[in-house]
Amino acid sequence: MNDETLTTATxxxxxxxxxxxxxxxxxxxxxxxxxxxxxxxxxxxxxxxSVSGGCVExxxxxxxxxxxxxxTSAPRLIHYGISDDLALEVGLACGGELWVSLDHFRAxxxxxxxxxxxxxxxxQNGEGLVFDADSGALTGTLAGDLRTIAEQTIADxxxxxxxxxxxxxxxxxxxxxxxxxxxxxxxxGAVDTAEALxxxxxxxxWRTAIVDPRAKFATPERIPSADVILTxxxxxxxPELALEAADHLVVLTHDPKIDxxxxxxxxxxxxxxxxxxxxxxxxEKRNARLRESGNTDEQIGRIYGPVGLDIGAxxxxxxxxxxxxxIIGYRSGRGGQPLxxxxxxxxxxxxxxx
Amino acid sequence: MNDETLTTATxxxxxxxxxxxxxxxxxxxxxxxxxxxxxxxxxxxxxxxSVSGGCVExxxxxxxxxxxxxxTSAPRLIHYGISDDLALEVGLACGGELWVSLDHFRAxxxxxxxxxxxxxxxxQNGEGLVFDADSGALTGTLAGDLRTIAEQTIADxxxxxxxxxxxxxxxxxxxxxxxxxxxxxxxxGAVDTAEALxxxxxxxxWRTAIVDPRAKFATPERIPSADVILTxxxxxxxPELALEAADHLVVLTHDPKIDxxxxxxxxxxxxxxxxxxxxxxxxEKRNARLRESGNTDEQIGRIYGPVGLDIGAxxxxxxxxxxxxxIIGYRSGRGGQPLxxxxxxxxxxxxxxx
Numbered sequence: 001m002n003d004e005t006l007t008t009a010t011x012x013x014x015x016x017x018x019x020x021x022x023x024x025x026x027x028x029x030x031x032x033x034x035x036x037x038x039x040x041x042x043x044x045x046x047x048x049x050s051v052s053g054g055c056v057e058x059x060x061x062x063x064x065x066x067x068x069x070x071x072t073s074a075p076r077l078i079h080y081g082i083s084d085d086l087a088l089e090v091g092l093a094c095g096g097e098l099w100v101s102l103d104h105f106r107a108x109x110x111x112x113x114x115x116x117x118x119x120x121x122x123x124q125n126g127e128g129l130v131f132d133a134d135s136g137a138l139t140g141t142l143a144g145d146l147r148t149i150a151e152q153t154i155a156d157x158x159x160x161x162x163x164x165x166x167x168x169x170x171x172x173x174x175x176x177x178x179x180x181x182x183x184x185x186x187x188x189g190a191v192d193t194a195e196a197l198x199x200x201x202x203x204x205x206w207r208t209a210i211v212d213p214r215a216k217f218a219t220p221e222r223i224p225s226a227d228v229i230l231t232x233x234x235x236x237x238x239p240e241l242a243l244e245a246a247d248h249l250v251v252l253t254h255d256p257k258i259d260x261x262x263x264x265x266x267x268x269x270x271x272x273x274x275x276x277x278x279x280x281x282x283x284e285k286r287n288a289r290l291r292e293s294g295n296t297d298e299q300i301g302r303i304y305g306p307v308g309l310d311i312g313a314x315x316x317x318x319x320x321x322x323x324x325x326x327i328i329g330y331r332s333g334r335g336g337q338p339l340x341x342x343x344x345x346x347x348x349x350x351x352x353x354x
Numbered sequence: 355m356n357d358e359t360l361t362t363a364t365x366x367x368x369x370x371x372x373x374x375x376x377x378x379x380x381x382x383x384x385x386x387x388x389x390x391x392x393x394x395x396x397x398x399x400x401x402x403x404s405v406s407g408g409c410v411e412x413x414x415x416x417x418x419x420x421x422x423x424x425x426t427s428a429p430r431l432i433h434y435g436i437s438d439d440l441a442l443e444v445g446l447a448c449g450g451e452l453w454v455s456l457d458h459f460r461a462x463x464x465x466x467x468x469x470x471x472x473x474x475x476x477x478q479n480g481e482g483l484v485f486d487a488d489s490g491a492l493t494g495t496l497a498g499d500l501r502t503i504a505e506q507t508i509a510d511x512x513x514x515x516x517x518x519x520x521x522x523x524x525x526x527x528x529x530x531x532x533x534x535x536x537x538x539x540x541x542x543g544a545v546d547t548a549e550a551l552x553x554x555x556x557x558x559x560w561r562t563a564i565v566d567p568r569a570k571f572a573t574p575e576r577i578p579s580a581d582v583i584l585t586x587x588x589x590x591x592x593p594e595l596a597l598e599a600a601d602h603l604v605v606l607t608h609d610p611k612i613d614x615x616x617x618x619x620x621x622x623x624x625x626x627x628x629x630x631x632x633x634x635x636x637x638e639k640r641n642a643r644l645r646e647s648g649n650t651d652e653q654i655g656r657i658y659g660p661v662g663l664d665i666g667a668x669x670x671x672x673x674x675x676x677x678x679x680x681i682i683g684y685r686s687g688r689g690g691q692p693l694x695x696x697x698x699x700x701x702x703x704x705x706x707x708x
């Protein structure tokens with residue numbers, strides 16, 4: 001959605017308009033759009049994207065028109081606190097709050113994975129840093145202690161794949177937007193659980209790919225929800241998919257000829273989540289084979305097998321829920337027990353009002 | 355899918371055809387269709403439904419034609435063991451096996467919730483029992499020790515909502531088909547997580563309903579995946595939905611005016627799974643209010659709050675996975691930890707070859 005809005009904004013600039021870009025940099029309680037959501041306004045009066053359920057866009061539209069009138073405007077950070085009455089009307093849970101940055105739209109750095117840090121208010125208002133995690137390059141104009149803080153926060157944001165807003169002294173706010181491809185689940189084995197898993201994974205906005213050398217299995221008719229289907233063995237498919245450590249691999253074929261190389265190659269690429277279907281006895285026999293073919297105990301210990309959380313899943317769709325829940329838990333380092341029986345924070349990072 | 359096949363079979367009978375009905379009564383390893391799946395053949399040569407990925411229907415078609423030719427045929431139980439070579443071609447994981455019953459199609463007892471038991475082979479071949487769990491009525495012709503065994507197995511099948519096949523002495527096989535409405539998830543609060551939850555729940559083939567008195571929230575535009583949307587308070591909506599103990603309730607509004615009666619009424623209807631969104635502090639305050647308004651500690655202890663498994667869910671879709679995984683685990687009495695870290699059986703009931 002952001003991509004569309006930014007493309008539209010680029011088009012408006014290309015034809016000569018001034019364009020203002022509003023970005024959600026912080027939310028508290030039930031804000032309707034996540035951090036990083038954008039809303040663009042052209043000097044011709046057009047709008048694209050959204051930063052709320054519609055309740056604050058009108059105000060931002062006005063602020064953007066004022067910005068076009070005053071060419072020297074620096075970036076602004078605007079706070080919206082939503083009263084309970086308004087909340088009920090516009091679809092916000094009571095007490096939602098959001099902070100929106102407003103600035104002239106500029107071409108954004110092209111990043112596959114990394115972060116963009118911007119400081120609001122103070123002497124360096126609008127200055128920032130850009131970190132490209134693929135090349136390791138760090139560029140930008142932010143200086144002094146703020147640069148040190150920004151570098152640390154960028155490292156956090158990249159590791160957690162989450163945008164971060166920090167309150168600093170003197171009303172300074174540091175916003176670090178995390179840029180990362182949507183998480184990807186690679187499923188080896190075009191079995192019935194694969195379709196259920198791809199369908200549920202897509203619901204999260206994540207990407208999916210199916211790998212299966214068996215042409216009768218690996219068809220779009222059997223797995224219509226998959227983004228990509230490769231009728232190949234893992235050694236051919238992984239390079240084609242550019243499989244990397246950040247991916248999540250789920251191996252479902254039950255056939256050692258396919259499962260063993262699928263797992264072994266992934267362990268050697270240091271793919272973080274490698275899940276494998278099969279009974280406990282299947283796991284033992286497979287682990288023995290993987291050990292014989294040269295995988296270390298440490299590598300084998302990383303396999304999530306039997307794959308999925310212990311929820312008594314039975315049907316393919318239930319198994320898909322068990323697997324996807326385990327992957328989400330893996331990403332946030334959580335154990336999967338009912339929250340009722342645990343203590344501590346519910347979300348991996350929860351914004352709180354200062 | 356079964357319903358369609360049975361309707362088609364009824365139509366064939368109505369126009370004067372003989373009809374044979376094949377039913378999957380037992381599976382071992384990766385059989386492509388679950389227990390209870392049906393395949394019908396008419397004496398005019400038509401087919402409907404399926405009991406496998408297509409590999410055994412041809413054989414059943416032939417057996418059905420033989421049955422039409424020989425009017426005295428008793429029910430048969432046919433075993434299909436699938437070789438690895440065939441498995442690869444037809445979409446079965448290697449070694450899948452299934453047992454299929456074949457009999458003349460008869461009008462089935464109309465049950466909302468209950469079980470149908472049938473014995474195969476031996477003196478009472480084809481005799482059975484029908485249990486209606488709503489009325490408690492048990493009818494049928496099965497006699498002696500077999501009746502006792504069938505009654506016990508019916509109780510198990512109804513409690514687990516799962517069909518059961520039992521091997522008995524002398525090649526007897528008891529098949530108990532569980533009849534039950536698809537599980538239902540009632541969501542109070544037409545918030546963003548509600549749509550994600552309804553969408554994922556539908557993927558399981560379950561039913562969903564939304565309850566929210568706020569007309570701006572409770573719209574098909576906001577929650578397109580819900581089967582039913584009631585713009586009402588819980589005290590009106592629950593009777594309309596015929597809410598019962600077998601339902602699963604998830605309360606999401608964050609608003610005590612709606613959440614408190616939604617939970618309190620459900621606890622007093624003995625709804626088994628009552629999940630409630632909100633921070634740990636919200637739970638404490640809500641529990642205190644529920645206690646004050648007359649709910650017992652035992653009732654309050656049954657609430658799943660904070661709702662969902664501890665997987666670090668953040669987005670609405672991730673939260674939906676956490677909730678649905680908890681509900682599946684609740685239904686099978688499982689804890690939710692990664693299977694990797696648990697011991698024992700993976701599925702709540704797993705068919706094994708004798």
